[in-house]
Amino acid sequence: MNTSTEMSVARSEQEELRRANEQLRQAILDKKEAQIQAWSAQIEQVQQSLNSVAESVRDETGKRLAELRQARDQARAQLDTLQQASQDSWASLLQQSDGFFQELSRHFHEFVVEHT
Numbered sequence: 001m002n003t004s005t006e007m008s009v010a011r012s013e014q015e016e017l018r019r020a021n022e023q024l025r026q027a028i029l030d031k032k033e034a035q036i037q038a039w040s041a042q043i044e045q046v047q048q049s050l051n052s053v054a055e056s057v058r059d060e061t062g063k064r065l066a067e068l069r070q071a072r073d074q075a076r077a078q079l080d081t082l083q084q085a086s087q088d089s090w091a092s093l094l095q096q097s098d099g100f101f102q103e104l105s106r107h108f109h110e111f112v113v114e115h116t
Contacts, residue, residue: 021087028094032079035101039072039108046112064111071104 043065050058050065078097085093 025090029079029083032075032082032097032101035105036072036075036079039068039075039104042108042112043068043072068108068111071107075101075104 046061047065050061075097078093078100082090082093082097
């Protein structure tokens, strides 16, 4: 192969790698978006069930819901940051958000188990 052909092949391979990385990145972002939407649905479901419980339980559950909403909003902010991340900062920010999402998922699961 001549130098021009080799450079063309290298550029083509780099472009394929860039597209694959972008597809993976979008899949990760879509998964996190779906998780946030699921949490929002769970919050709404519990909020609706609060109307039929005693006032003291309602107050405590309301406080927990407020905490979960705040955590969900933090997850949304992390997702927004991740969406804007450069390729250089992507891996680090992804690792941070994965830990946060796992912890928040655990809290949601515990909360739902307690209130269903």
